[in-house]
Amino acid sequence: MTNPIWLVRAGRNGHQENAALENNLVAIGWEDLGDLSAIDDRETLIELYGETYIEDKARAISNMANQIWRFANEIKIGDYVVLPLKTEPVIAIGRVTGPYEFNTAIADEVRHIRRVEWLTTNMPRTRLDQDLLYSLGAYMTVCRIQRNDAETRIPQAMHRYVNGLDPVSTTQVSDIDVEEIVDLEAIGRDQIRILIEREFAGHRLQDLVAAVLKVEGFQPVVSPPGKDGGVDILAGKGVLGLEEPRICVQVKATASSAGIDVINSLLGVVAGYGATYGLVVSLGGFTKDARNKAKEQFFKVRLWDSDDLIDALLRVYDQLDEEIQAFIPLKRVWVTVPAEG
Structure with missing residues (x-):
């Protein structure tokens, strides 16, 4: 029963x-x-x-x-x-x-x-x-x-x-x-989320994040698989990637929520590399403590859960490499929004 x-x-x-x-x-x-x-x-x-x-x-x-x-x-x-x-x-x-x-x-x-x-x-x-x-x-x-x-x-x-x-x-x-x-928008986002988890599992998620940052004007350098010293992507503006802002990125492709330890580790990495700020991308979202820590460090760290990553992806989708688009084939549509209830 x-x-x-x-x-x-x-x-x-x-x-x-x-x-x-x-x-x-x-x-x-x-x-x-x-x-x-x-x-x-x-x-x-x-x-x-x-x-x-x-x-x-x-x-x-x-x-x-x-x-x-x-x-x-x-x-x-x-x-x-x-x-x-x-x-x-x-x-x-x-x-x-x-x-x-x-x-x-x-x-x-x-x-x-x-x-x-x-x-x-x-x-x-x-x-x-x-x-x-x-x-x-x-x-x-x-x-x-x-x-x-x-x-x-x-x-x-x-x-x-x-x-x-x-x-x-x-x-x-x-x-x-x-x-x-x-709620076609929510359903569509769930389908994109599933595609990202399937097509960009593990280390490959770093490639997707780097592709988004590149369109945004950064020059990203992705760490190879293995120990990364607490940083998965280094990125800066300018032709050589040396101009401000310079960012350190930590990417978590697991389903579990990233905790405060991830934020603290990234803050240390940001200071060590002399970066402007840090970005944590976590498909599994973040714990409450992690979000509170990020709020305390508002001008030093940003958090992207899967919804934020999807927002960033959609913002630059038309400018992404064809290879990325082939893994996440999308088409823009317009629909009316019914009243909730």
Whole structure:
């Protein structure tokens, strides 16, 4: 018997993520509705929503109220919740441990909450197969994830990740329902992320980073495989690469998050080489301590997770060497953006 899995987002731009992870909870917005504990049927909630958000159309009122009802009443203790982070290319997965609460002590935008036990807060998105990532691409704030045997496969992927085991691909592409896919940008970025991990594994990721820096006007020198003395790429401006800014780059192609030790090591390398600043590229993202250290050293170090690398790649893609483009074939398209909800 599998437990239901629920997608619960933390705001359009991830503004509720820190509160959710630090306080062991998931939350939704719509604070103006007040405490919903006394509402015991869906129709009453729909009526309350319409009275509170009078500018919304009837279809939106029904859609939003139904999501709120699921959050407060249909999600049960013991169910899984999946939170795809906006601030990192990772997924948090937890188990619900408490009933619906209306709590005013945490944050102004974090009032409707469910308590959870986080089982992982940093699983890379690429640990899930593409069909499961499609399911996480909906614009809904709260919805149950069932398609493609998700209720079995997502916990399996999580357990393999937290136990340090390699992922096992079980993609069922034939079960993808294209009509349910609305966040095409997120899905496209996941596909690019998977391509980068596959085509630029290990030392080859340094070549991709160096190619991006070259288009940006740097003259990069990539260290050969093996011990690199704490620096994978040295790069400077100018014909000979001797002009400012001069940067030292550390590249981490692993799925694990880079920690504060990586930042401290790079800062030492930057000083030793007389560089202007350092850059750490980590496909697995960064720990909270690492990001805090980078913030303290704002004028000395920059961090690129996989999303930042994708941003840099897209910024210069048309100017990259044909060899790089052949490994990551992309085409620019324009799509409308539906309202979230």
